[in-house]
Amino acid sequence: MSSIIQLLPDHVANQIAAGEVVQRPASVVKELLENAVDAKATDIKLIIKDAGKSLVQVIDNGSGMNVTDARLCFERHATSKIRQAEDLFSLNTKGFRGEALASIAAIAHMEMKTKLEQEELGTHIVIEGSKFMSQDVAVLPKGTSFAVKNLFFNIPARRNFLKSDTVEYRHIIDEFQRVALAHPKIHFTFYHNGSDMYNLPPSSLRQRIVNFFGGKTNEKLVPVVEDTEMMNIQGFVSKPEFAKKSRGEQFFFVNDRFIKSPYLHHAVMAAYEGILKDGSQPSYYLYLTVPPNTIDINIHPTKTEIKFDNESAMYAILRASIKHSLGQFNVAPVLDFERDANLDTPYHYKNLEGEVPTIQIDTNFNPFAEEKPSKSYSSSSSYKRVEPAATWESLYVDVKHDTSAVFGRNEFASSNNNDFSFENNEFAFENEEVTSSLFNDEEVEQTVQRTYQIHKKYIVSPIKSGMVIIDQNRAHQRVLYEQFLVNMTVQHASSQQLLFPINLFYSTSEMELIAELQQSLVNTGFVFEDSNPDHIVISGIPVNITESEVAVVLDQLLGDLHNGIPENSFSQNDTIAKSMAKSLAVKTGAYLTEKEQENLVNGLFACKDPNVSPFQKPTFITMRVEDLDKKFAL
Template sequence: MTYLAWQRIIAFDKLRLTDMAGIQHPVSFLPSLPNFHEIRLLKKGAILPDIIQLLPDNIANQIAAGEVIQRPASAVKELLENAVDAGADEIKLIISDAGKALIQVVDNGKGMSDTDARMAFERHATSKIRNIDDLFRIKTMGFRGEALASIAAVAQVELKTKRAEDEAGTFIEIENSQVKSQEPVAMHTGTSIAMKNLFFNVPARRNFLKSNPSELKHIVDEFIRVAMSFPEIFFSLTSNGQQVFHLEKGSLKQRIVQILGNTYNARLVSVQEQTDYLDIIGFVGKPETAKKTRGDQYFFVNNRFIKSAYLNHAVMKAFDEMIGKDSYPMYALFISLDPAQVDINVHPTKQEIKFEDERIVYAFVESAVKHALAQFSITPTLDFDLDASIQNLDAVSKPFTEEKKSSASTSSLFNSFTKSHQAHFIENKSELKHWKDFYEKEAPVDPEFRPLTAGLEIETETHQPLHAPLLHAQYISENLMQLHNAYIVVQNDKGYLLVNQQNAHERILYERFTQAVAGKPIAVQQSLFPVSIDLTAADAVLLTELIPDLQQLGFMLEPFGNNSFVVQGTPADVSQGNEKNALEKMLEQYKHFSTDLKFSKREKLFRSLALQQSIKAGTSLSQKEMTALLTDLFACNTPNSTPNGKPTYMSFKKDELDKMFGR
């Protein structure tokens, strides 16, 4: 008897079991059945009841909302896209408590009738789809009719909407998928939809939301993606009464600069390719704008933001050998093609799509970016948006006179490069004494050559800090030598140590930060003249979240409104005038760690600051500085490695050296 037959046993008497097929089995048969406790037994003649039922609408909508509305930012995306589809050219987003208390979108679009306003909250109610063929000709942002139904299932919703031809608008109040009231209302043409108390009826979901700054960052990301797609629409974002974005209508370049900051104004390369299959327009950042994180990377297909590692690889390949392997270029690229060539209905968020032929799209993207970069490299053009203060400089505005030409041609530097047998004099010039360091390459290694260190035991100390004599500053200072401005050689009674100065300083800073949070203050230098820094909205949100921890680490800063901050003081080892650069690099490094879920927010901050502020290779150190570095290193709790596990030093044993030379 099969398992399915066991499940179908429906009746029993004193000694026998009867299954659905009418076959009788002895009662002793029951214990021998696997999972016999799952068998439903009824008295003889009873009818097995049906157990499959339709879920109530409010429960079904809550389940659907789990896919569509995962966090406040998900609702923001859906509501903004609905406003775009309504034909609005002015869209305002208002949020409170990072969207947990309020998300409101106000637009001046075409509005809805009272019947349509009521129908919009039904599941799969849509004005975009009439038959199956329409699904393959989608040109709007929304089309499945899930958003409003899902939002109404997990929030308290108030909708006001009016068409131009109607005398009055419609007001609808919905809670837990139930319409509480519907009545006329006086208002301008357009729609205002407010969702309050997100997940009020699903407290477990609400408890899984992150901190307010973290949720706000996700909202800003979604806002940017929609706003960048439609530069011809005015967008604004207000959070807790403070305006975060005010984006006037304009060109795509203007919108990118408005969002990502003025630093990109003269650093964008136009991409524009038109083919019979698809069109690609947009901008990529010049190679010098590449960062250590993927933050400023945007792909749009038919004006819809998408995530595609495949197409990102195409852009990276176009930048090959122009940026470092660990750097990521900025780009905002818009691909337009026949909707029939792409399936956007493969993921609930519609951010993952499928092309009919990905290889063709990949090839076009790579080619378009390469072509743009080639044009930039060969024929750079003047940027007429260049800062007026730069255009007024003498070097730009005044002619290169004969007097100036004569003065330049008689300089020692000019003669060194233009006259025969003069190049060797360059090394005598103090300002150029290190020129060889940048251009000389290491000699090729002979594959048959066996270095003297072959067979030498190299070990990383993983036990206790070094022995007592090495901790004595006088002992260290008498045996220090710097190699390649990157390593420190120090002798001990067992041999010698090779210390990586950057890794060592990274460990020192990391432990200093952890001790500061534990109560050991860091020395702070107050700025004589406070410095103000301006950040992009996304970075401003991130920095706001980090301010409490940064203040414990010696950064005295506070918000100054409109994505600006005032720096009153910094840790003593941050040089004056370098405050803005230090904070910007710290934020980039922090975002580099942000994808690693095993790190807490504070841990990521410690590691980011330690890596960013550590002494870099190429820095020349005095005997006093090397002594201080080693003294601090071997006072650490874990002196042998960086926070990321890289060794700070390696030990070479004297007896192994003796063996190599036959001693």
């Protein structure tokens, strides 16, 4: 009987390994950027075309490689980072497994150029699908250049699973941000389809964050600094009032390596407890430095998860440090134009002591004396005699008793009776004749309230067979969702012009996303007056949005679309309509007047699909009289 188990060929093994290392072009960007950082480069250029599908190139001025290393780096499990198993617990570098270059070369056309600083000539190698096509000597600058072309050219099924260029481009930006934020002392340049997207010179950590996320970010940052025996913490957190709905700008770095840690994220949220709105997410950029032997970074294929020796102590230290920094921010003086300056202590009163007030008493004051002013009052006395008010009859001493002047000459010119005399203090009033009601009994019954709100969450409306219980939030989502879809489809949305345009600042990646969505937003009623590299100017908004809700709606939209924009326009419009409906729908706990309740009920049942919300959740339930009878029959 022949053997069943056999060794895989090298090219098949490399393709299987590539499935773990390379999921998309962003994976290639991550591996190549980390190798450039480990090569001690001070200037790194990233060049991509067609969101990395056609080209991903990384050029650095690092140490470079000799001829032997240049050929050996494409072999599986070849690495310069470790020599023995114990080295895994004292790593200070990025990539270390030795599978990245071999896996990438197995599924793409790869070209490498490298040269040592002390050498006169460098090495030029071309590989296609793990096959060495050529190796030549070339005149090259110091450093290394990797060019990865036609990713997944020999695995069409994997290439078909790639998302649209917009989605893949956003994933590349995410990886580029993580590496560039971890190393602010390195000059990074990013080019996409020939356009200069980022040019980040060496700078401080705060300046690197501002370069990425816009100039307005600087005023949002609160520094966090803490040094303990267990770990060192440096970085920034955002002020509570600048919290967003999405979790975009949240970064943890451990020993200059980006990680994801729900446990540490919970520590940050615990520090904001009581000062953050429900559903809001703060931004943070936190850099933790710990001894390498206290962490295990080899527990995840992408090395974005780390195992800590003492997580509970790190949780407590991180929470206390952030809470302390936020406390310092709250007690610091701020420039607040809404503060009442009259309540502030003048500066020249700063060092003065308070004076004890003196009390002066008029010993000659007698409350039972005659009602005439006393001449014995001192000028500083606080008591003053008030003259008694005149009687109301004295107000009419000089008034002639001419009723025609009061009631009109035409009506009472021939009336000589004293019915209207002020002297007799008698007045005659004409009784109004009671007429029949303007509405008949049937119309009066129709004016009776037909809807009722329960716990500011549900609307109850009676029907012929029983009653309908409506979820006000989901019902309003359905109404707004269909309105936005109609506006975007017909492209005839109404806008309200703003007296003062709104300036909204966003990061470069968010500006790219807004540019992609601009036409769809215009169809909903937004009017864009101007667009700049770091902010947009809005001069008109949809009629059902208030000026204060514009920033909230757009932040929610960007958060919902962070993972990608649908490729076709209908799906794109559907996603935008869902996000805006979720942001603008009346929330649970909001009081609705009777008229608002009726409008919401009528609007819901006028929809094409009133049964479910845009997120496929039921909007109402019905209860028949028979169901109620069964409840009482128990």
